Structure formats: structure tokens, C-alpha cells
Amino acid sequence: MNARLNRRTLLAASASAVASGALPSAFAQGTWPTKNITVIVPFAPGGAGNGSVRILAEIIGPKIGQPLVVENRAGGGGIPGTQYVTNSNDDHMLLMGSTSMTILPALRNDLGFDVQRDLKPIGMISSQPLVFAVPVNSPIKSLDDLVARAKTSEISAGNSGVGTLSHLTTELLNRKLGLKLLAVPYKGDAQLIPDLVGGTIQLAVMNLPVALPLIQDGRLRAIAVTSKKSVASLPGVKTLNTLGPEFVISGWAALFAGRNVPAAGVERFATELRAALQLESVQERFAGFGVTAEIATPAQTREYVATEMARWADVVRSRGIKLE
DSSP: OHHHHHHHHHHHHHHHHHHHTOSOHHHHHOSOOOSOEEEEEOSOTTSHHHHHHHHHHHHHHHHHTSOEEEEEOOOGGGHHHHHHHHTOOOTTEEEEEETHHHHHHHHOSOOSOOHHHHOEEEEEEEEEEEEEEEETTOSOOSHHHHHHHHTTSOEEEEESSTTSHHHHHHHHHHHHHOOOEEEEEOSSHHHHHHHHHHTSSSEEEEEHHHHHHHHHTTSEEEEEEOSSSOOTTSTTOOBGGGGOGGGOOEEEEEEEEOTTSOHHHHHHHHHHHHHHHTOHHHHHHHHHHTOEEOOOOHHHHHHHHHHHHHHHHHHHHHHTOOOO
């Protein structure tokens, strides 16, 4: 009798807790997740995307009732790590995707995955603009000056490698404005810095967080940023979209689910992701990496990825870009 009464009491209390939202959301909203969630970052530790994901894991894990385990699988431009997720049958596996996902399909036919078919968008995480920088003693003083000079004379423009966002941004300007920017590929921003500071190359298109300390130290001059709005850390520097709306360009990070993650799980995680990104504390920590929190639904993320894929595929085809 007492056992039956206790059971009834427990059930009544549970029902009341569900109604009031007092129980963990995993109980109230379904069974997923039932174990640790693995978030694959297909790059080495230390980057802004990796740091951002780890911040979000701290916040979202307790909200959904299971830990988020961030695992770095670096190498191959992010391809092996992405393949690991798209080939997995694990229904608790997510991927931190990035800009390269929208560029590589136009450059390679051996990826082994289809971004739109094999991954389910959850939401955006962050974005960061590129910056056009010149040596501090360069005769190029402004964006307008660069455009005027590059219409009549060849200007060497360093980038972080063939097929990277910085390279394709250079080629987009050449195509749209008829400029003569000679793309000079390096193996990353760090490798081009000595040549840029020393004047071996006349210009570079770089990730803002890398270039900013050199600009602030007076070793480089910023002449344009690719964000939609001006950047607070670079007052007075023009945005590239003053030349046209198509020149809003960002490096970005987003979360995707593997193919077996249930739709309800995607939606639930997406809701928690958007809530976390709205926290002022998260936005401040992101700013420490030089990135801005970006909030988007799964549908908006899918649309953005599709638009970016089409944009960069057009640049690759029209400029005849091929990987070496």
C-alpha cells in the first residue's frame, strides 16, 4: 500500500515538474540525446572556430542534459574530418563546418560527401571579415586608390593559398571590376606576413584577427574590410561593399548534424544554440577571438550555404581556378 502510494506521489510530482519546466529538458522534450554528443572540429586546436565551439559546448551541454565532447580531426583542409562525420552512423555526432565547405565542391570532385545531402544544418556560429592590408609605407592610401591603380597596373596581392576565401575574394574583384590583382598564394596568413611587411608583395587579403595586431602596431595599413558594416577596431576604414553589395564576404563557422541525428534533435539543439549565442558573455568571449556571433535557424543556414556555394563556384569557373 505504501509502495503504491509512494509511486503515485512520484508520478504526480513528475507530472507537476514537467508542467512547470522544472525537470531537465531531456525528460520534457524527448529522449535525444541519450549519450555524449561528439562535435568534430576538422582543424587543429587553437583557431577561432575551435575556441567558439568549446565555449558553446560549456553552455549547451548542461541545457540538453548530456556533455558535448569536442574532438579535433585536423588535416587535409578539413576534408577528412568532414568525411568522418558524413560516413558515421552515430546519431550523436555533429560537425563544425566552415567557409571551405562552400568552396571545395567547385574545386574537387573527390570529396566523398555532398554538403547539402549528407549534413543537416543546425545554425551559424560566428563570422569574421577579411581585411585588405598594405605595407605602412605603401603608396596605396585607400580603397579608391587601390581600385584606380589596379585598373591600369598589375598589383601583387598575397593570399593564404589557392582556392581559399582570400584568393577567391581577389579573383571576384578582378572579375567584377576589371582589376589587375595578381594573386600570390602562400601556405597561410602567417607565411605571407614577412613579405607583406617588407614590401615584397604590394597587398594582401587576410583574416582580420591575424592582421589586426600588425595594423595596430603600425606595421601594416588597412585599406578595406569585407564586413557589411565598418569594424570598430578599424575606425575610418572603408567596407568593400561600397564597391557593390556582392562584396560582403565573411569567413564563417556553423554547426551541422550527421545524417542520423533525428530531426527533433536538430531543432532542439538549434534552439539552444541560438539562445547561447544571444548571451552577452558569449559574444564578449567571441570578440576575444576576433569573431562575431551569428544567429540563424537551420533553414537560414541551409540557404546561406547554398548561396555561398553558388557564388564561389561561379568565381572558380569564370576565373579558371584549379588546385595545384
